Amino acid sequence: MESLLVKDITYSYRNKYQTVRALGGVSVEFEPGKMYTIVGSSGCGKTTFLSLLAGLDVPESGSIEWKGESTAKMDRDRYRRESASVIYQNFNLFQHLTVLENAAYPLYMRGMKKNEAEAKAREKLLAVGLKEEQFDRLPNMLSGGEQQRVAIARALASGSRIILADEPTGNLDSENGRNIVEILKRLAHEENCCVVIVTHDQAVADEADVVLKMRDGKLEG
Amino acid sequence: MSMRHVTISAMMRRKRWTLLLLFIALLETCAAMVLCSLTARQEAALEKTVDDTVISCVITDSQGTNQDNLHMATGFVDLLCGLRHERGYYQDEHIKNVRSKASIKLIAPKEYTMVCLLTPDSDYALTAAGGGSMILFDGWDASVFAGNQEVCVIPQGLAVDGEYIEIDNGNFSVSLRIIGTHTGSAKTLYCPFHTMDFHDGQSYMITADSCSFDIRDTRRLDEAKASLYEVFADLNADDQSGIRPAFAVRINDDILRNTLEEIRGNIRTLHLLIPALLIIEGAVGFFAAYLSTQSRLREYAVMRCLGMTRGKIFRLTFGEYLALAVVGAAVGTVIGIVINGTLSLRMLLYAAGAISAFLIGTAISVSRITRINVMKLMKTEE
Ligand SMILES: Nc1ncnc2c1ncn2[C@@H]1O[C@H](COP(=O)(O)OP(=O)(O)OP(=O)(O)O)[C@@H](O)[C@H]1O
Ligand SMILES: [Mg+2]
Numbered sequence: 001m002e003s004l005l006v007k008d009i010t011y012s013y014r015n016k017y018q019t020v021r022a023l024g025g026v027s028v029e030f031e032p033g034k035m036y037t038i039v040g041s042s043g044c045g046k047t048t049f050l051s052l053l054a055g056l057d058v059p060e061s062g063s064i065e066w067k068g069e070s071t072a073k074m075d076r077d078r079y080r081r082e083s084a085s086v087i088y089q090n091f092n093l094f095q096h097l098t099v100l101e102n103a104a105y106p107l108y109m110r111g112m113k114k115n116e117a118e119a120k121a122r123e124k125l126l127a128v129g130l131k132e133e134q135f136d137r138l139p140n141m142l143s144g145g146e147q148q149r150v151a152i153a154r155a156l157a158s159g160s161r162i163i164l165a166d167e168p169t170g171n172l173d174s175e176n177g178r179n180i181v182e183i184l185k186r187l188a189h190e191e192n193c194c195v196v197i198v199t200h201d202q203a204v205a206d207e208a209d210v211v212l213k214m215r216d217g218k219l220e221g
Numbered sequence: 222m223s224m225r226h227v228t229i230s231a232m233m234r235r236k237r238w239t240l241l242l243l244f245i246a247l248l249e250t251c252a253a254m255v256l257c258s259l260t261a262r263q264e265a266a267l268e269k270t271v272d273d274t275v276i277s278c279v280i281t282d283s284q285g286t287n288q289d290n291l292h293m294a295t296g297f298v299d300l301l302c303g304l305r306h307e308r309g310y311y312q313d314e315h316i317k318n319v320r321s322k323a324s325i326k327l328i329a330p331k332e333y334t335m336v337c338l339l340t341p342d343s344d345y346a347l348t349a350a351g352g353g354s355m356i357l358f359d360g361w362d363a364s365v366f367a368g369n370q371e372v373c374v375i376p377q378g379l380a381v382d383g384e385y386i387e388i389d390n391g392n393f394s395v396s397l398r399i400i401g402t403h404t405g406s407a408k409t410l411y412c413p414f415h416t417m418d419f420h421d422g423q424s425y426m427i428t429a430d431s432c433s434f435d436i437r438d439t440r441r442l443d444e445a446k447a448s449l450y451e452v453f454a455d456l457n458a459d460d461q462s463g464i465r466p467a468f469a470v471r472i473n474d475d476i477l478r479n480t481l482e483e484i485r486g487n488i489r490t491l492h493l494l495i496p497a498l499l500i501i502e503g504a505v506g507f508f509a510a511y512l513s514t515q516s517r518l519r520e521y522a523v524m525r526c527l528g529m530t531r532g533k534i535f536r537l538t539f540g541e542y543l544a545l546a547v548v549g550a551a552v553g554t555v556i557g558i559v560i561n562g563t564l565s566l567r568m569l570l571y572a573a574g575a576i577s578a579f580l581i582g583t584a585i586s587v588s589r590i591t592r593i594n595v596m597k598l599m600k601t602e603e
Pocket of ligand 1: 013014017020021022040042044045046048049598
């Protein structure tokens with residue numbers, strides 16, 4: 001079964017002086033074709049959870065498995081390159097690369113030829129509603145919503161099946177926020193992606209197929 | 222390939238950092254080349270000083286007080302000239318320009334003194350400083366004094382070319398051909414030092430009044446000294462006890478020694494500056510790259526999020542610094558050549574050393590950046 005399976009994971013932040021438990025036993029299964037949202041009060045562990053899903057670190061105990069393989073054992077760099085993309089509230093883009101170069105970056109990384117990569121990136125940028133004349137701009141010449149779309153286009157270009165978004169609408173007005181959620185939803189439903197959105201926004205949560213509530217490092221209900 | 226292309230585009234857009242790093246690499250190269258040429262100049266000065274300095278030596282009595290009235294057997298002079306090799310060596314291997322003077326009181330011409338010289342400047346009275354000079358008739362030159370011909374130079378106005386003068390000191394009389402005139406003290410005849418050596422197959426005891434000479438090769442000063450001190454006393458020796466030679470030699474090498482010591486000190490300092498400079502240049506490279514990478518932390522976090530490996534991030538970022546270093550070093554080398562006016566292999570090595578130090582510094586910074594903790598970083602707000 002092709003799914004993202006989370007089995008009873010825990011995670012703590014440590015430094016020399018103290019240990020902060022951020023996740024305390026989370027189990028859930030994310031299926032492709034559905035859009036999930038995770039809601040919960042500030043500090044309950046949402047970002048931590050999403051980062052572990054993205055393979056930026058591994059759980060202390062328990063496991064996260066994609067297509068039956070644990071993130072603790074796999075090549076996580078490759079997992080992020082090919083399977084999982086994260087979209088953050090801000091600073092997703094390379095400030096010194098153009099919109100087109102940003103979107104094509106995962107393809108450059110794979111060694112694809114420049115014009116080939118850019119043709120594909122162009123297609124994805126148009127798919128998320130950006131206009132040709134914006135492609136050669138640097139990110140700071142775009143609005144927050146447009147930048148967020150570039151990040152989504154980049155995730156699309158990389159061909160990731162898992163799209164993880166941390167407060168993707170946090171900096172956007174409701175109109176732009178709705179657009180972004182619309183695009184993500186289409187990814188889940190039409191491209192059969194596994195979309196997980198962390199949000200504070202009730203309007204976003206309402207759009208989801210499944211809403212997960214988190215409190216003190218655990219999922220409720 | 223496309224990766225490199227966009228990396229370069231991004232570098233071009235980060236103008237300030239790119240120019241700053243380029244400038245640092247350039248400065249570091251120039252600094253190393255300047256240091257190199259300063260060192261080379263000091264070393265050349267050292268060589269020149271050694272080559273140009275003439276170290277003169279004077280024979281004195283054993284106390285070092287008298288040098289004009291030695292009554293020294295001419296055998297010593299012969300030894301210095303390399304005419305004898307008792308003790309198994311030729312002194313003239315180590316010394317040159319031996320000057321010596323021996324005077325003999327004459328009864329005819331009355332009240333005249335016959336002065337035997339090894340070279341015309343052996344007598345102070347005949348040098349420019351002493352106020353006199355010597356004019357030899359056509360066909361004669363100063364080298365005649367090195368031989369033992371029976372010739373002489375008499376005070377001005379007393380004779381013409383081709384004439385002879387009869388001299389007598391009570392022990393011997395001989396007829397000397399007049400080969401020139403001099404403006405030195407009147408009542409003095411000058412003749413070659415060895416003229417009287419074996420007159421009529423008989424050796425007349427003549428003693429030298431004074432003797433001086435120069436060290437042949439300044440680079441072999443120590444050897445020359447050792448050789449001289451086998452025959453003559455060392456006036457500077459602490460131990461003045463024991464059997465002392467009848468004569469001492471004063472070797473005037475103080476000025477040279479002090480000059481050389483000064484230049485060698487400079488060279489030592491410059492050599493010490495090399496590691497210091499390399500360390501500083503490495504540190505500057507480290508901090509420049511540190512600040513530059515810190516200003517792009519988010520970008521590295523994004524790269525990691527996109528699944529770029531640490532090795533790839535290192536190669537990509539270090540590649541940027543490497544390219545800047547190469548361009549900076551190339552421009553720096555050209556400027557270094559212009560500043561110093563020369564180019565040597567050594568300067569290129571110094572430049573290479575500087576740029577290597579810079580690169581090592583940047584490599585340390587870059588390797589640190591590959592270890593960023595993305596999870597912690599992505600949480601910090603702008
Ligand atoms: N780098 C860190 N070092 C130590 N503790 C941390 C660190 N990052 C997060 N935490 C702690 O871990 C817990 C979960 O943090 P997390 O960022 O996952 O919360 P969140 O649900 O994303 O909050 P928010 O909605 O405010 O973004 C919090 O209690 C927080 O204090
Ligand atoms: Mg968060």
